[in-house]
Amino acid sequence: MGGSHIYDMIVVGGGPGGYTAALYAARAGLDTLVLEKLSAGGQMALTEAIENYPGFEDGIDGFTLAEKMQRQAERFGAGSEYAQVERMDLSASPKVLETSEGTFYARTVVLATGAGPRQLGLPGEAALTGRGVAYCAACDGMRYKDRTVVVVGGGNSAAADALLLSRIAGKVILVHRRDTLRATKVYHAPLMQAENLEFRWNSTVTELLHGDALTGVRLKDRNTGAETEVPCDGLFISIGRTPATEWAAGQLELDQNGYIRADETTKTSLPGVYAVGDVRTKPLRQVVTAVADGATAAHMAEEYLAEGV
Amino acid sequence: MAVINMNREELEQIKNGDKPVLVDFWAPWCGYCRRIGPAFEKVAEEYGDRLAAAKIDIDEEPRLAEAEQVEVIPTLILYRNGKRAGSIVNPGSKAEIEQFIQEAMGW
Structure with missing residues (x-):
């Protein structure tokens, strides 16, 4: 005291x-x-x-x-x-x-x-944290065994998270707002080789889709402006x-x-x-x-x- | 009072006792759970005369966790007179745990 x-x-x-x-x-x-x-x-x-x-x-x-x-x-x-x-x-x-x-x-x-961790700043983000929205793959990754997860970001921590999750989750979708990763070279080859990993370049997350828990994300293509809904169980935010x-x-x-x-x-x-x-x-x-x-x-x-x- | 590791039967017994019971639903693999450990122990010690504190490993007691609708860990649930008086998910500080107890108990 x-x-x-x-x-x-x-x-x-x-x-x-x-x-x-x-x-x-x-x-x-x-x-x-x-x-x-x-x-x-x-x-x-x-x-x-x-x-x-x-x-x-x-x-x-x-x-x-x-x-x-x-x-x-x-x-x-x-x-x-x-x-x-x-x-x-x-x-x-x-x-x-x-x-x-x-x-x-x-x-x-x-x-x-x-x-x-920096937040995306989307509505519902705080309330969904722990209910699908996560900031630490090493902490929360195990909860998404064989499920579908989206990782947002293009730096080293996003790359490391995507790699770690590719060994746990059924499918990993890496969303990055540019057309190439900022991550160190050492991550590139293993990421490209991961069979359950899909890239969504030039894209940003514009909405969190949810009921009680996260059910998916809405992505926007920065070049075409096209929007798509991507169903997922988890969203790992790794943007610095x-x-x-x-x-x-x-x-x-x-x-x-x-x-x-x-x-x-x-x-x-x-x-x-x-x-x-x-x-x-x-x-x-x-x-x-x-x-x-x-x-x-x-x-x-x-x-x-x-x-x- | 120190924090006691409990199973379902032990919780049922203590829940209906004189003191309210603060239960930390956790698992050994959960990093956030480990992180609140020291603060939870300290709260248990400081509030020892007014409440009992217990920990339940959800991997050991999956049916209890399901019955209590613990979907996210760590979740702290406070029981008073056998009933649930409130819960909090992943508190960010010792102060937040105390605020939760005080609000739920009206202290």
Whole structure:
């Protein structure tokens, strides 16, 4: 619970960037608390196998890796609270964080709120999520064994989702608004070879057809304008990510896509406030770059606190 | 109070007890279910004096899941005096679970 205690550092978000900031801060002797709304890991917690995080040569599932990072930070004295942050005053001294578990105060704040799947923005999308509409093939794919699914998107995650689903579902239809994939070459050959995979190029999803659950999608051909109804049991939306920064509007500098402007130092437009991981402007969003940000933020916060603010 | 793994018969017994029962319908293969696990445990602990908390693996109890119309997991169902007082699908935060309990119970 909150109180009048002033932490040296509060980390908002318990993903890999957040818990690494907490680990480094705690080891540097800073009084550190992580606020997490649900469970450690963020997006990583839903990743079945992380194969590119060095040191785990056989891969590791994201939930387990997240728990390890949490326990490691806690071993050195960092605290965790399951709290949803409702409002922050990041210019105040000390900084104020109002949450579902009370109000917290800190001299520095590390923002590690991450990103989530971008939505198509179609009517019914939210209500149908879990009832045919999904954003994570590794999480929900098994429910569509031998059924028909549509995948929307043309990047690496759409390609990976389509491939994974082609091994589970009866039929996979990949819908992309261009006439070629943006996905890395490594995906092309296996996609072309998958016998139950059909491509619908230059097409967009314009309507979700449903009763209680999804029954199909309406597609529009961007060249001809022709519309078709495609019956399906599942729709996997894989059109990129969007940062969780709606709370930051008016307080922090954001880029045109809503990411918090911060360079490699992780320093934001406000002193004593740092942005780490997927929520920051950066060229590559991976677990390994998020943890690097976390370490840097803790170092910068340490310097800031040493200046005696 | 800690979260108890239950089967159908055990749920029937506890449902009619003095305390309301919060049940998490889940499955081991469900990533979203794993993710709400720690927050669910914490809620069970914090509300332990006022409600009981249980988990039911829908793969072990498919008929119960069907009878309760659990189509999407994780689904949390709250029972009071043997009857269903409310349900929530895939809550996004511990705060959302608490809000659901408070609204369903009128606390």
